[in-house]
Amino acid sequence: MAWNVKPSATTQIQKRDAPYLTEKMARRFTRKILPRYETKMGALMPILNEVQHEYGYIPYQSMIEIATFLEIHPGDVLDMVSFYEEYHTEPVGKYVIGVCQSIACEVCGHQAILDHLRGKLGIEPHETTDDGRFTLLTMECLGACEGAPCALINDDRHDNLSIDQIDRLIDDLE
Amino acid sequence: MPVTDPVLTKRIPTWPWGDPKDRHIVTYDEFTKTGGYQALEKALDMTPAEVVDVVKDSQLRGRGGAGFPCGLKWTFLPEVDGGRRYLAVNCDEAEPGTFKDRLLIDFDPHIILEGIAITCYACHLDTAYFFIRGEYRHQARVVENAITEAYDKGIFGKQGLMCGKSKYAVECYLHRSAGAYICGEETGLLEAIEGKRAWPRIKPPFPAVKGLFGRPTIVNNVETLAAVGPILTNGVQWWTKMGCESSIGAPPSYGPKLMGVSGHVTTPGVFECDLGIPLSKLVNDFAGGMRGGKKFKGAIAGGVSMGILGPDQFDAEMDFDIGRKYDVLGLGTACPTIFDEDTDMVAVARNIARFFKNESCGQCTPCREGTQWIYMLLCRIEKGYATSKDLDLLLEISGSMGIMPGTTICGLADGNNWAVRTIVNKYRDEFEARIRPSSVPVGMTVGAS
Structure with a gap:
């Protein structure tokens, strides 16, 4: 839920010495992304996408660095990150498995797939396995209703899933 | 008159014209060999106002859900004042049950890019943002490649449309979202491009007057833009022969429409049909009938927000009047999800x-x-x-x-x-x-x- 709020006044964020937004990245953003938008803030979403792609999640420290880079308030960056579902503020597993739970997938049996994954990985949706390999997510419509039930594993979508098939897919990853 | 030849799915094998197994990404070369970018060439020989008139005469209605006349929307733009004007391509297809735009992006992205170029020329728009939802990761790469190809071939870029055939220059950028259904709302989409949370704006002012970065902006659905090219190539008469008139005195529903059938049917998928096709015909003739021979119980009219067609409404005509006739909100995206008798x-x-x-x-x-x-x-x-x-x-x-x-x-x-x-x-x-x-x-x- 995009609008869930947590008290954050006393939050301590973890910091490291090396910046997440490296000089090289900043140069690339200045050259490739900034000219595309009329305001610097417009470049925020593509930059967040790039940072998440680079690190797998968006560390709080990087939000401050992005804010400095774009000359906006860090709160504006956090606002974006907390609103959109695909941005993670904590590290996720090497393989992110997103099972579609919308209407076509539900009536075509997504629950069996989800229950099987829960048992196999030993985690609930929105959790990561202890070894950091898998994160299980439930997602809203993936736009592949003709292939229900479907799931995203990292960037690849798999349609018409059966339990055998999802077993095979996961075993191939391991 | 029924759709006799595929229009939007011309290069995408789709039943009954082709086997979906033969689908592949249509490159620029293949696209131009099969008549692609000819509509743009034709448009550039006309004045922008003439192009708008053709689209207005065709009575093309928006394919994104509301069915608002596309040509009319274009006329809401204010006079050119020298400042920037934008096109936002709405490809935030997040409504459960809807997957028709994905077919176009997956296999024939250039048909959309051609529509974008024509629209920008007709409405004096200089920058187009192709807004694609975050979950379409593979598709984003396909579109990115197609845009790069189009730049290389001189469709977009500083030299002007079509390698400088027109002095009018258009820039086209891909903008990837990150997973929020509300971005599909046109003003929410604009906020997202501006780098804010996608909170819809109060209207008026409408985006055509004050949209992206406070400038005039047109927001169109992918399928609407894809239809602009074929209309210009083949003419208004050809377009208005397909589809149907309204039986209740409302504006007509002309043209073919991509309809995605999902749920309890034998062969779910996207089909190109006439507007006005009865749902039962769509299910039985196109989608292979009900799965396992079960009885029809109900169907989401076109994306979950449109409401449900009951067991006695299996013969409902899929056109823009469906809302008034069958107690649902509207046609939506025309992608019905079918439920059989065992559904709770x-x-x-x-x-x-x-x-x-x-x-x-x-x-x-x-x-x-x-x-x-x-x-x-x-x-x-x-x-x-x-x-x-x-x-x-x-x-x-x-x-x-x-x-x-x-x-x-x-x-x-x-x-x-x-x-x-x-x-x-x-x-x-x-x-x-x-x-x-x-x-x-x-x-x-x-x-x-």
């Missing part, structure tokens, strides 16, 4: 309510709270803990939020209302079988009146 309609309602609860952006209180309460009430009904007063309360909440009673900014709450209300009205016995009688005396009201 309470579970369907609960699933839809969960979707809207998750995707409510939280800007307007009635929607933020209401979607949550509707979901909780439906969970309670499904589990068998509810009393008959809960059902009344459910209907009351779903009647008191949304644009229609005037309590929210965008139509997300209306989508929730229509879905829940039509399911409860059309399958009331199933809901009543799950609930216990109320101990509250008859005549007492619960909740706000």
